[in-house]
Amino acid sequence: MNDTENAVAEGVDALTLNKDNDVTVATEATVNEEQEDIVNPWHVTSMNEAGIDYDKLIKRFGSSKIDEELITRFEKLTGKPAHHFIRRGIFFSHRDLHTILNLKEQQKPFYLYTGRGPSSESLHLGHLIPFIMTKWLQETFNVPLVIQLTDDEKTLWKDLKVDEAIQLARENAKDIVAMGFNVEKTFIFNNLTFMGQCPSMYQNIIRIQKCVTFNQVKGIFGFGDSDVIGKIGFPAAQAAPAISSTFPFLFGNKKVQCLVPCAIDQDPYFRMTRDVSPRLGYPKCALIHSSFFPALQGAKSKMSASEQNSAIFLTDTSKQIKNKINKYAFSGGRDTIEEHRALGGVPEIDVAYQLLKFFLEDDTKLEEVRIAYSKGEMLTGDLKKLAIETVAPIVEQHQAARKLVTDDILDEFMKIRPLNFSGSN
Numbered sequence: 001m002n003d004t005e006n007a008v009a010e011g012v013d014a015l016t017l018n019k020d021n022d023v024t025v026a027t028e029a030t031v032n033e034e035q036e037d038i039v040n041p042w043h044v045t046s047m048n049e050a051g052i053d054y055d056k057l058i059k060r061f062g063s064s065k066i067d068e069e070l071i072t073r074f075e076k077l078t079g080k081p082a083h084h085f086i087r088r089g090i091f092f093s094h095r096d097l098h099t100i101l102n103l104k105e106q107q108k109p110f111y112l113y114t115g116r117g118p119s120s121e122s123l124h125l126g127h128l129i130p131f132i133m134t135k136w137l138q139e140t141f142n143v144p145l146v147i148q149l150t151d152d153e154k155t156l157w158k159d160l161k162v163d164e165a166i167q168l169a170r171e172n173a174k175d176i177v178a179m180g181f182n183v184e185k186t187f188i189f190n191n192l193t194f195m196g197q198c199p200s201m202y203q204n205i206i207r208i209q210k211c212v213t214f215n216q217v218k219g220i221f222g223f224g225d226s227d228v229i230g231k232i233g234f235p236a237a238q239a240a241p242a243i244s245s246t247f248p249f250l251f252g253n254k255k256v257q258c259l260v261p262c263a264i265d266q267d268p269y270f271r272m273t274r275d276v277s278p279r280l281g282y283p284k285c286a287l288i289h290s291s292f293f294p295a296l297q298g299a300k301s302k303m304s305a306s307e308q309n310s311a312i313f314l315t316d317t318s319k320q321i322k323n324k325i326n327k328y329a330f331s332g333g334r335d336t337i338e339e340h341r342a343l344g345g346v347p348e349i350d351v352a353y354q355l356l357k358f359f360l361e362d363d364t365k366l367e368e369v370r371i372a373y374s375k376g377e378m379l380t381g382d383l384k385k386l387a388i389e390t391v392a393p394i395v396e397q398h399q400a401a402r403k404l405v406t407d408d409i410l411d412e413f414m415k416i417r418p419l420n421f422s423g424s425n
């Protein structure tokens, strides 16, 4: 492990901006006293089989819960039911989502910003979560979307050369395009290329870097003395797209509010961003946070591209998916069939059930499964079979769609151009 990884693994992680958004440096001692779960851009682990305690995390991070009142307001304003990720509490936390709803009410513009760090050839099911939500939000609000591929980040953090990271970014971008984003409203860029094409991006990075001290990023991200200097400056590159002037070809000189869908591991970047934006005269970005899709081995850690067997990749064949779920998916069932029939299973810790919670859209069916498994009427094998039948076709369809994404189609998404939306120039 390098310095950053050591520091964050020990718990010198992201707990740095208090509720007033002042930057404070959390010491290892204060962090360890207060919590067991570790959640930061590099590590997500819990001691608990049910996974991260998300209510505690909301308190620690100073974000807000997505409660019934917010969901009701959301549904009233959009005139349709909230996405099942929201209804089922998978997207559970937010910052300033009410501000976004106010803008919608006043028919004022905002834009969406999300991203991917291209560390592997293929995305896994967990990565799909924020992108599925982003697509739904884009369709629901009819707003522009920018998608950042941080090939610079992955060159700095992983054993990757610049050229390799750029290539992975393109591969990943094809997976993202295959999800069906609208080319007229979506701009995809990779930092290592875009930075040289758009001076505003680098200019904003410098403005942001001027507002944050080494001590502050050390506190937020756990950087240490022997981390390479690129890492120390990098958070500004993830922050810049949340400031609309980074994209003059989209927003001109308008100060447009931004909404970032992501899993909550990325929140440290945006706590920093929210601290800096008003100092540069821009609104704080709003956020909508997802919980983690668990590793196949269980909810103590998240599905991760660096742990091959923890993840179902979008390149996996149906046979591989079947084998992985059957072999690795952690079971909430009992030791013997008799015991299971008598006591029932525990869906909350069962990975096959979690797969269904994320990907089985039918609420009624999901509830029937939950009850049948909890009562012991369904066995782990039944649950795994249903999970395989649900997930394998989704991955197959994705693969078919991805085959149709040519380099030319990708280039269209990555071309610097105005997008078609009501607040554009």
Ligand code: TYM
Binding pocket: 041, 113, 114, 115, 116, 117, 118, 126, 127, 128, 129, 130, 148, 149, 150, 153, 238, 260, 261, 262, 263, 264, 265, 266, 290, 291, 292, 293, 294, 302, 303, 304
């Ligand atoms: P990356 O590539 O690690 O992850 C991409 C997105 O997927 C989310 N994610 C997950 N969500 C649910 N369950 C999981 N198991 C899981 N694993 C990852 C991440 O939170 C992220 O939203 N530095 C970023 C790239 C980035 C970005 C952004 C992300 C640049 N700008 C703006 C979100 C918003 C990264 O390496 O993500």
